[in-house]
Amino acid sequence: MIAELGHYALVLALALSLVQASVPIWGARTGDASLMEVAGSTALAQFGFVAVSFAALTWCYVASDFSLLSVFENSHSAKPLIYKISGVWGNHEGSMLLWVLILALFGALVAAFGRNLPLTLKANVLAVQAWIAAAFHLFILVTSNPFARLPNAPFEGRDLNPILQDLGLAIHPPLLYLGYVGFSIAFSFAIAALIEGRIDAAWARWVRPWALAAWMFLTLGIAMGSYWAYYTLGWGGWWFWDPVENASLMPWLAGTALLHSAVVMEKRNALKVWTILLAILTFSLSLLGTFLVRSGVLTSVHTFANDPARGVFILAILVLFIGGSLALFAWRAPALKQGGLFAPISREGALLFNNLFFAVICAAVFVGTLYPLVFEALTGNKISVGPPFFNLVVGLLMVPVLLAVSFGPLLAWKRGDLYGVAQRLVGAFAIAIVGMAATFAVTGGGPVMAPFAMGLALFVMAGAVIDLVERTGLSRIPFKATLGRAAGLPRSAWGTAVAHFGVGVALLGIVGETQWGAERVAALKPGETLSIRHYDFTFDGLTPRRGPNYQELVARFTVRRNGEVIGVMEPSKRSFPVRNMTTTEAALMTRGTSQLYLSLGDADAGGETTVRLYHKPLVLLIWIGAVVMMVGGALSLSDRRLRVGAPRPARPKPALQAAE
Amino acid sequence: MTRRQRRLALIGAGAVVLGISAALVLTALKDSIVFFNSPSDVVEKRIVPGTRIRLGGLVKPGSLVRGENFAVRFAVTDGNRDIAVAYTGALPDLFREGQGVVTEGAIDAAGLFKADTVLAKHDENYMPREVADALKKHGHWKDGKP
Numbered sequence: 001m002i003a004e005l006g007h008y009a010l011v012l013a014l015a016l017s018l019v020q021a022s023v024p025i026w027g028a029r030t031g032d033a034s035l036m037e038v039a040g041s042t043a044l045a046q047f048g049f050v051a052v053s054f055a056a057l058t059w060c061y062v063a064s065d066f067s068l069l070s071v072f073e074n075s076h077s078a079k080p081l082i083y084k085i086s087g088v089w090g091n092h093e094g095s096m097l098l099w100v101l102i103l104a105l106f107g108a109l110v111a112a113f114g115r116n117l118p119l120t121l122k123a124n125v126l127a128v129q130a131w132i133a134a135a136f137h138l139f140i141l142v143t144s145n146p147f148a149r150l151p152n153a154p155f156e157g158r159d160l161n162p163i164l165q166d167l168g169l170a171i172h173p174p175l176l177y178l179g180y181v182g183f184s185i186a187f188s189f190a191i192a193a194l195i196e197g198r199i200d201a202a203w204a205r206w207v208r209p210w211a212l213a214a215w216m217f218l219t220l221g222i223a224m225g226s227y228w229a230y231y232t233l234g235w236g237g238w239w240f241w242d243p244v245e246n247a248s249l250m251p252w253l254a255g256t257a258l259l260h261s262a263v264v265m266e267k268r269n270a271l272k273v274w275t276i277l278l279a280i281l282t283f284s285l286s287l288l289g290t291f292l293v294r295s296g297v298l299t300s301v302h303t304f305a306n307d308p309a310r311g312v313f314i315l316a317i318l319v320l321f322i323g324g325s326l327a328l329f330a331w332r333a334p335a336l337k338q339g340g341l342f343a344p345i346s347r348e349g350a351l352l353f354n355n356l357f358f359a360v361i362c363a364a365v366f367v368g369t370l371y372p373l374v375f376e377a378l379t380g381n382k383i384s385v386g387p388p389f390f391n392l393v394v395g396l397l398m399v400p401v402l403l404a405v406s407f408g409p410l411l412a413w414k415r416g417d418l419y420g421v422a423q424r425l426v427g428a429f430a431i432a433i434v435g436m437a438a439t440f441a442v443t444g445g446g447p448v449m450a451p452f453a454m455g456l457a458l459f460v461m462a463g464a465v466i467d468l469v470e471r472t473g474l475s476r477i478p479f480k481a482t483l484g485r486a487a488g489l490p491r492s493a494w495g496t497a498v499a500h501f502g503v504g505v506a507l508l509g510i511v512g513e514t515q516w517g518a519e520r521v522a523a524l525k526p527g528e529t530l531s532i533r534h535y536d537f538t539f540d541g542l543t544p545r546r547g548p549n550y551q552e553l554v555a556r557f558t559v560r561r562n563g564e565v566i567g568v569m570e571p572s573k574r575s576f577p578v579r580n581m582t583t584t585e586a587a588l589m590t591r592g593t594s595q596l597y598l599s600l601g602d603a604d605a606g607g608e609t610t611v612r613l614y615h616k617p618l619v620l621l622i623w624i625g626a627v628v629m630m631v632g633g634a635l636s637l638s639d640r641r642l643r644v645g646a647p648r649p650a651r652p653k654p655a656l657q658a659a660e
Numbered sequence: 661m662t663r664r665q666r667r668l669a670l671i672g673a674g675a676v677v678l679g680i681s682a683a684l685v686l687t688a689l690k691d692s693i694v695f696f697n698s699p700s701d702v703v704e705k706r707i708v709p710g711t712r713i714r715l716g717g718l719v720k721p722g723s724l725v726r727g728e729n730f731a732v733r734f735a736v737t738d739g740n741r742d743i744a745v746a747y748t749g750a751l752p753d754l755f756r757e758g759q760g761v762v763t764e765g766a767i768d769a770a771g772l773f774k775a776d777t778v779l780a781k782h783d784e785n786y787m788p789r790e791v792a793d794a795l796k797k798h799g800h801w802k803d804g805k806p
Contacts, residue, residue: 234753341663342666343666344666352670356673356674356677357677360677360678360681363681364681364684364685367685367689368685368689371689375693381695382695382714383693383694383695383696384693384694384714385689385692385693385694386692386694388688388691388692389688389689389691389692392684392688392692393681393688396684397681397684521730521749521750523730581753582753582754583753601730601751610750612750
């Protein structure tokens, strides 16, 4: 009964989205305010019904209602509650429902908090949002109904893939979807602007908080997924250039470019057409990501079992939305008015530089990811494009961006003074060179790239600090005045500096992990010791243990540093009888920002246990850097100028409602 | 500079970056493409020893031999042909006889495939698409189960 209710609510949501997709847009054309008002209420109601549907599915999972095909295939009564809930989106049908839930949530947020938006813009935005929603509601109902019943209800389910039974994976998809789907708002705003044929700095001010929020979630989601892969797959890799990872990286790259170009548009009313195009591309890449994950056209560790009808349906959605929006862009964009002028060396120029490189990197990742598909279609031969391609191309193209990132915020709008900025960055250069020399001195015989990458990371971090020092006048004016300036500095300036600092932190982590990591593989008998760097690991023995829905074999290791016991690590092998699967649970020990990583291989016939041991210097900085970037985004989001929807802060108007 | 000149300068700079990166992408692609082959392909196409390829199929039941220092040997089959594979290192959790596997490496002069990477998928029901297609091609695929 609950399941039927959920199904019915989803059908109602589809019906509402069709109303929301057509009526307000008609109202906007004819100037009928009452028709335009329909958008807000339908958006809220649509969200309500999708939420009911999602709650119904969650209830079926929690209650282990195995008469539902999706619950039977992905759940088990002995599974811990948290994984019963996360199992809702640990499969194709449920994850699509989560997708539309978040889509409807964003629509509802615009409806609820966009009170200061012009009525026609709001109507058009929500209508475009509803087109997307309608397409995906239909997709779920036609090809992947999560509420499909089984004729004979089995007694027990087939359990969720054990590798997905993990806390990291409980939060990773919702975060990623908040990011992916959040860009739909920027997309809807772009399409609405094209429909109206009018766009100005205020438009950028409305879009930027949404794009920023989506970007933050996507950043966190990608970092989370990377950390999950790192500790769960048992061999310590944190990025694999897997098609599905690339599918999440591409919208991130495009979204990062969008954030930066929206700044130019907001402040200087320039780069309008480009910003619109980026908004369309970012969401298109999110849709492409959904297509890649859901259709199984590319071999990846992430793909769920698939049927071709779904792939074709999503491909149709993809063609319709991407093709349609780009066609609309080509038709209407020339009508948009030109914006302000600027010299190549200026803040605008620097942001454009960022955009150019992020767009090119995104295109390179796109080519590498889809090339095998095109190649197979053309020649029938199957190929794979490996990590060396991505490492080389992305690595090289990132260098100019990282060099420029410290200059950008210090350049003046319209016309900047590159030499003057370089003078102010002297400290950063000095730190970078000292860092480079120190790295070279310590690891003289080590990898060649390490000192350079280290210098670059320090340069980015120091540049971000100098940006703040310059803005607050530290060392130039009395300290008290500096404090006053720091308090008066717009939050978005803090956000910029913090986010850029985070980039340097992440780079530092990447350098540490890739250049100085150490690895040992050995087969050990109880009592034997394995050493890496200054650490000794004594294998104490194996003990069986029982979990709620698995058995595990735990290996106990005593860890010593220079002879002194510093702790115990317990990697294990878990076997899940329902799926007849084994997973490797790595043990991690954090030392500062470095980690010791221990995972088990096969148990040998001779009573030996295979052990893989890694020392990963600075590895935590990779994810800490991502979190710092996200904090920067949050600071910027809390900026008053973004919250207030007025086009010009100086305009004598009473305080307006918050825009997000 | 006039508006027109500025715009041309920007477009020119963009084109230069695009050109350089396109060249970079193409050269990098040329060096890092790896072809996928089934055991039959390896025999029929007469793959030159030393060429880096991906070899995929089923791990032939009864073929797995473990040696000293994590050296393992097994045969990859598509039902028609078998290729012997040598690999050194710890095998993935889901590596099992009779199941799908994709290995990456090169064939040596003696016809032994020396793999440096062994990939098995994370789900016992899931077959790498390349392997499934290769098995279908050779008529060893029934009802979704090999």
